[in-house]
Structures are given as structure tokens and as C-alpha cells.
Amino acid sequence: MTLMTKFLGAAAALALTAGAALADPAIIYDLGGKFDKSFNEAAYNGAERWKAETGGTYKELEMQSEAQREQALRRLAESGANPVVMTGFAFGDVLNKVAPDYPDTKFAIIDMVVDQPNVKSIVFTEEQGSYLVGVLAAKASKTGTVGFVGGMDIPLIRKFACGYAQGVKAVNPDAKIIVNMTGSTPAAWNDPVKGAEIAKAQKAQGADVIYAAAGGTGIGVLQAAADEGILSIGVDSNQNYLHPGKVLTSMLKRVDNAVYEAFKAGENIEPGIEVMDLAKGGVDYALDENNAALITDEMKAAVEEAKAKIISGEIKVHDYMADETCPALTF
Amino acid sequence: MDFSTLVQILDSTMRLATPLLLACLAGLYSERSGIFDIGLEGKMLMAAMCTGAVAALTGSVWLGMLAGIGGSILFALVHGLASITFRGNQLISGVALNFVASGVTVLIAQALFRQGGRTPPLSGDARFNPIELPFAAQLADIPIIGPLYSDVLSGHGALVYVALLAVPVTWWVLFRTRFGLRLRAVGENPASVDTAGVSVIRLRYTAVIITGILCGLAGAYLAAGLQTGFGKEMTAGRGYIALAALIFAKWRPWHALMATFLFGFFQALALRPDVIRGTLGFDVPVPALDALPYVLTVIVLAGFVGRAIPPRAGGEPYVKER
Numbered sequence: 001m002t003l004m005t006k007f008l009g010a011a012a013a014l015a016l017t018a019g020a021a022l023a024d025p026a027i028i029y030d031l032g033g034k035f036d037k038s039f040n041e042a043a044y045n046g047a048e049r050w051k052a053e054t055g056g057t058y059k060e061l062e063m064q065s066e067a068q069r070e071q072a073l074r075r076l077a078e079s080g081a082n083p084v085v086m087t088g089f090a091f092g093d094v095l096n097k098v099a100p101d102y103p104d105t106k107f108a109i110i111d112m113v114v115d116q117p118n119v120k121s122i123v124f125t126e127e128q129g130s131y132l133v134g135v136l137a138a139k140a141s142k143t144g145t146v147g148f149v150g151g152m153d154i155p156l157i158r159k160f161a162c163g164y165a166q167g168v169k170a171v172n173p174d175a176k177i178i179v180n181m182t183g184s185t186p187a188a189w190n191d192p193v194k195g196a197e198i199a200k201a202q203k204a205q206g207a208d209v210i211y212a213a214a215g216g217t218g219i220g221v222l223q224a225a226a227d228e229g230i231l232s233i234g235v236d237s238n239q240n241y242l243h244p245g246k247v248l249t250s251m252l253k254r255v256d257n258a259v260y261e262a263f264k265a266g267e268n269i270e271p272g273i274e275v276m277d278l279a280k281g282g283v284d285y286a287l288d289e290n291n292a293a294l295i296t297d298e299m300k301a302a303v304e305e306a307k308a309k310i311i312s313g314e315i316k317v318h319d320y321m322a323d324e325t326c327p328a329l330t331f
Numbered sequence: 332m333d334f335s336t337l338v339q340i341l342d343s344t345m346r347l348a349t350p351l352l353l354a355c356l357a358g359l360y361s362e363r364s365g366i367f368d369i370g371l372e373g374k375m376l377m378a379a380m381c382t383g384a385v386a387a388l389t390g391s392v393w394l395g396m397l398a399g400i401g402g403s404i405l406f407a408l409v410h411g412l413a414s415i416t417f418r419g420n421q422l423i424s425g426v427a428l429n430f431v432a433s434g435v436t437v438l439i440a441q442a443l444f445r446q447g448g449r450t451p452p453l454s455g456d457a458r459f460n461p462i463e464l465p466f467a468a469q470l471a472d473i474p475i476i477g478p479l480y481s482d483v484l485s486g487h488g489a490l491v492y493v494a495l496l497a498v499p500v501t502w503w504v505l506f507r508t509r510f511g512l513r514l515r516a517v518g519e520n521p522a523s524v525d526t527a528g529v530s531v532i533r534l535r536y537t538a539v540i541i542t543g544i545l546c547g548l549a550g551a552y553l554a555a556g557l558q559t560g561f562g563k564e565m566t567a568g569r570g571y572i573a574l575a576a577l578i579f580a581k582w583r584p585w586h587a588l589m590a591t592f593l594f595g596f597f598q599a600l601a602l603r604p605d606v607i608r609g610t611l612g613f614d615v616p617v618p619a620l621d622a623l624p625y626v627l628t629v630i631v632l633a634g635f636v637g638r639a640i641p642p643r644a645g646g647e648p649y650v651k652e653r
Contacts, residue, residue: 033437033563035447064434153617180602184618191567193557194598197343201602204339216562223452223559242452 025263026059026081030088032189032215039236043087046259069094077102083269085262106269108262121273122258127163127317129251129283134167137209139299145176147207149221151214152188153181155321160213162320165328182217192220199224240290250286279311340599341483348595350549352494354573355587357545364538365518365644370425372570373432378403378550380436383450383561386457400547407543415535418648450560459488459556488556501584518642521649531649575628581639594624
């Protein structure tokens with residue numbers, strides 16, 4: 001009998017360790033959807049890269065509505081996924097509530113700081129990347145007026161706008177920057193028709209370069225800009241290929257790297273805050289064969305100089321979210 | 332606000348109001364016949380997906396439009412089946428169809444193209460290209476009227492003009508034809524129509540199919556006119572704004588034109604905060620402008636601007652005999 005108990009105990013322990021060893025990482029995509037050609041798609045690319053390199057498998061879930069967040073998190077945590085990575089600031093509150101209930105599971109959240117012992121918060125210095133594309137926009141603009149189209153009006157998007165405005169003003173202090181937000185509900189991430197209309201309205205006000213930081217809405221902005229013969233700037237993923245020769249550049253936010261690193265670290269992921277800045281390659285501007293003809297040598301020199309100065313600390317780009325003000329722009 | 336800015340805003344209004352107008356007229360036919368339809372959103376979404384998919388596959392926007400109308404009619408018939416034949420709750424059927432559309436459109440687009448529930452970008456003949464109205468170039472120099480004609484009215488996709496024409500046609504059909512009389516009667520008192528020997532079921536199905544056609548046009552315009560392809564949830568609540576416009580218009584075609592253009596104007600104005608600041612002298616928050624259509628509708632419903640009386644038999648399934 002005792003022998004039997006020992007065997008059973010050993011078998012159970014074996015099963016447990018096997019289960020733990022097999023714990024797959026998981027990723028939850030926010031409302032924009034896995035293939036938004038932007039933020040979430042970058043996360044997907046990172047997960048796929050991890051899968052291709054390690055041959056591992058991962059669980060994934062796409063949010064369909066606001067109400068699912070908590071349920072989705074709990075379901076993945078209970079299924080034994082470890083770590084659970086989620087994209088988007090909107091998970092912040094829910095994660096703060098859920099994380100203490102699963103102390104053995106590690107969580108990673110992108111774009112938000114959640115102060116829990118088992119959560120890694122990954123934030124990007126979007127203001128630095130936006131500053132760089134702002135420099136390029138000001139150099140490319142002939143009218144001295146540039147546009148910005150945000151998605152939902154949240155501090156994070158204002159941070160993009162603020163960094164962009166600082167970059168523009170650094171090159172051309174007299175430049176006019178037109179800022180529009182698509183809306184104040186999550187539907188603002190998925191309204192390309194309104195995005196296109198905003199781009200046309202900005203063009204009517206003289207803008208000839210428009211930076212879209214608006215998820216799926218940005219597709220409409222880029223399309224309208226291409227139709228109207230003005231330049232646009234993509235965001236998060238490299239969107240230069242969407243309209244070759246008509247997208248000036250893209251502000252790269254290496255969400256793919258963040259997801260890849262988190263998956264690679266697995267259960268040993270280190271809780272705390274990680275800031276992915278320009279120096280670490282967390283943000284950058286995109287240069288490829290699709291926009292090579294648009295970026296002159298002079299523009300490239302200017303943006304590279306700005307990049308070097310930001311990395312060295314000579315230029316300090318103000319972060320809107322630090323004090324909710326922007327020196328270059330009033331909202 | 333100078334004149335050229337106004338022209339630009341009105342031009343934008345034309346584009347934004349057209350899908351609202353088509354969807355509003357669609358709802359008008361259905362509700363006049365006594366079938367409430369909150370599934371306008373879902374039908375538009377379905378039509379947008381079918382249009383985007385077929386236009387991308389065939390390269391012809393007209394085939395795409397036909398497919399869009401087909402998809403929309405399919406949903407309309409399901410609504411008809413649930414609410415006319417099986418006498419189900421019309422609101423529940425409409426809500427259910429909205430949910431089905433939200434999921435199934437992405438599913439089909441993903442299965443067909445593997446681009447994450449989008450349809451591939453359309454170009455050339457697969458889009459509704461702008462139509463220049465006759466004499467647009469010659470009249471452009473006439474002050475006031477010239478820009479209004481050549482910049483605001485001219486230069487839109489074909490469906491904008493179809494939508495504008497649909498208003499007088501709807502008025503004529505509703506108030507000057509026998510079909511229209513019966514359609515209105517069946518929404519007020521189906522028993523009397525039945526007593527007169529006219530089929531209530533057939534009339535209501537006809538109305539629901541017309542709703543499908545008009546929603547199909549609205550969806551096609553969204554996917555191939557305003558955008559170059561379908562994207563997840565791209566209708567973004569326009570079906571509900573159209574419903575609000577329908578109530579605001581008190582179920583009348585000419586009023587529907589005015590209501591949708593008013594709402595379209597608010598939407599266009601919301602994109603130009605600089606103009607509002609310049610005209611009024613102070614900032615109006617953009618969300619307040621976005622909410623205006625709904626606020627106005629509530630005011631109308633509350634009875635401040637005349638009474639909004641819906642068709643009397645609306646929402647009630649017709650039971651011939653017990």
C-alpha cells in the first residue's frame with residue numbers, strides 16, 4: 001500500500017512537472033485585431049518569429065469586446081499558459097485585479113505599467129520615434145503644414161502627437177500642426193472611412209504630410225493621402241509597402257521584439273518595468289526600398305543626427321504622459 | 332469660415348451623408364411596412380464585405396455591388412423569415428443579425444484572402460471612380476453657384492447620385508402609387524389591408540427586400556466608394572445613426588434627406604475643430620459634436636419638435652386569425 005502511494009505520488013509529481021515544462025506562452029491581442037497591419041500585427045509577428053525559431057507552440061486570443069478582457073485573462077491563466085502577454089493599455093486595470101489571483105503565472109503587458117510582483121510592464125518611448133518622423137515630415141513638407149490623425153483620444157496617442165510636434169518644430173519652428181482624433185470610444189481604432197475624411201479635411205487646410213497613429217483607421221488615412229497625392233506616415237509596423245512611394249516613412253514600435261523576448265524568457269521573465277527606447281532599438285523610423293526615393297540624403301542626415309542626439313541625451317523629447325502637457329502643441 | 336472652407340465641408344458632408352441616406356431610406360421602407368429593423372448596421376457590413384470580396388476577385392465594382400446587394404438581401408430575408416413568417420420579435424432578430432454580421436464578415440474575408448479579415452485593396456475599375464457632372468468645369472468660375480455645383484455636387488461616386496435620386500423616387504412610390512398606399516396601410520393597420528384582399532405577407536417581404544437592396548448600396552459605397560476594401564466593423568455605427576435619422580425625419584423621405592445631411596454635416600464639422608473655434612469663438616469638444624445626432628433624436632422623441640409617431644403596427648407580427 002505504501003509502495004502504491006509512493007508510485008502514485010511519483011506519477012503525480014511527474015505529471016505536474018511535465019505539465020509545467022509544457023506550459024505554453026500565450027498572447028492576447030487588443031480590439032484592433034490580430035491583422036491590423038499595425039500594433040497587434042507587430043505583436044503577432046514577434047510571436048510567429050518565436051514559434052519559427054524554437055518550434056514551440058503558443059496560445060492566442062483576440063478581443064472582440066471590452067467585456068471579455070477579464071474573462072479572457074483568467075481563462076488563459078487557468079489553462080496553465082505562462083507567461084501571458086497582452087498588447088494594449090486597456091488591459092491595465094483588469095490585469096491589476098487578476099494578477100494577484102494567479103501568483104504562479106507571469107504576465108507581461110505592453111504599453112502600460114502595472115505594479116504587481118508577477119507582472120512585467122513593457123513601455124516604449126513613442127515620443128522619441130514620433131520625434132524622428134516629425135523631423136522627416138517637416139523636411140518633406142512644402143507647405144509648412146503637417147497633419148496628425150490619432151485613433152482614440154487617450155494620453156498614449158497624445159504622446160505620439162506631442163513627440164511628432166516637437167520633431168516638426170525642431171526643424172521648422174513656424175510649422176503648423178493640425179491634430180485630429182478620430183473619436184473617444186474604441187470604435188475609433190476601426191473607422192477607415194472617417195480616417196480618410198479627416199485626411200481630406202487636413203489636406204484642405206494645407207497639410208501635405210499626415211502622420212496616422214490610429215490602428216485600423218490609419219489604413220483609411222494612408223489610402224486617402226495616396227489618392228490625394230500627399231504623403232503619409234505609418235505607425236507601429238512598417239507600413240511603407242501599403243502605398244509604395246506615397247508613404248514617407250513609418251514610426252516603428254518594435255512590439256514584435258517585446259513579444260519575442262517575453263516568449264523567449266518564458267516563465268523566467270523578469271517582473272518590473274522595461275523601457276524600450278531609441279537606444280535599445282525599441283522605436284525607430286522605417287527606411288526601405290518603398291520609400292528610399294522619398295528620403296533625400298539631406299533628410300536622412302538630419303534624422304540620423306536627431307537620432308544620435310536623442311540617444312546621447314543632448315535632445316530631450318518631452319513625454320506627454322509625464323505631466324499631461326506638451327510644449328509644442330495644445331490639445 | 333470663408334466660402335472655400337464651407338465648400339470643402341459640404342463636399343465632405345456629401346460623402347459622409349450618402350451611406351446614412353441610403354440606410355435611412357432602407358429603414359424607411361421596412362418600418363413603413365410595420366417591420367422594425369435595427370439590423371441596418373449588419374446588412375451594411377455584410378454588403379461591404381461582399382462588395383470588397385467580389386470586386387477584388389473580379390476587378391469589377393459593378394459585380395461587387397451586385398454581390399453586396401445579394402448579401403444584404405440574404406440578411407434581409409432572414410430577418411423577414413424570423414419576423415414575418417415565424418412572427419418572432421423584430422428587435423431581437425435585428426440585434427442577432429448585427430452580431431452575426433460582425434463575426435461572419437470577418438470570417439469569410441479571412442477564409443477567402445487570409446489578410447486578417449480584410450479584403451485586398453481595390454484599385455482602378457474595382458472602385459467607384461468620381462463622376463464629373465456635365466458642365467462642371469465650365470460652371471466652376473461662376474461665383475457662389477459655380478463651386479457649389481462643380482466642387483460639392485460634382486465629382487462623387489455614382490452611388491451618391493443614386494442615393495439622391497432615391498429620395499424623390501421613394502416619395503413618389505410611397506405617396507403616389509398603389510403599392511405605396513398599401514405599404515403604408517400595412518404598417519398602420521394590416522388587418523384592413525388583409526380584408527381588402529391584399530397579402531400582408533407579400534407586401535412586407537417586398538418591403539424587407541427593398542430594404543436589403545438599399546442597405547446593399549450603402550455597404551457597397553462604404554467599401555468601394557469611400558474606402559478601397561472591407562475592414563472589420565467598418566460601418567462603425569452608421570446603421571444606428573441612420574435609424575436615429577429615420578426617427579428624426581419622422582419616417583418621411585424628404586425629411587430623411589434633410590436629417591441625414593444634417594447629421595453628415597455634423598460629422599464633417601467635427602473633423603474641423605479650427606472652423607468651429609473660428610466661427611463660434613470657443614472650443615466645442617469633438618465628442619459633443621459626435622453625440623449631436625443622438626441628442627437631436629432624443630429631443631424629437633421627447634416631443635419638443637412636433638410628435639414623432641411611428642407606424643402604428645410597427646413591431647407587431649401580423650396574425651391573420653387565432
